[in-house]
Amino acid sequence: MNKTAKAPVAEAANGAKRVDRLARLIEKVRADKESVDLYYNGKITREELYARGVRFARTV
Numbered sequence: 001m002n003k004t005a006k007a008p009v010a011e012a013a014n015g016a017k018r019v020d021r022l023a024r025l026i027e028k029v030r031a032d033k034e035s036v037d038l039y040y041n042g043k044i045t046r047e048e049l050y051a052r053g054v055r056f057a058r059t060v
Contacts, residue, residue, distance in 0.1 A: 036054060
């Protein structure tokens, strides 16, 4: 049976634990989805959507 060693969790300079890159990616995707939903519901404008860093891709 193979046992893997657990590496210690790195801490940032301010003492907060380092967040996994995958968790940050998932969090960003969820935030982007919420922003797009707000745009389609008419609650924010396209300029506000662009300000949040969300852009629509043009289809070819």
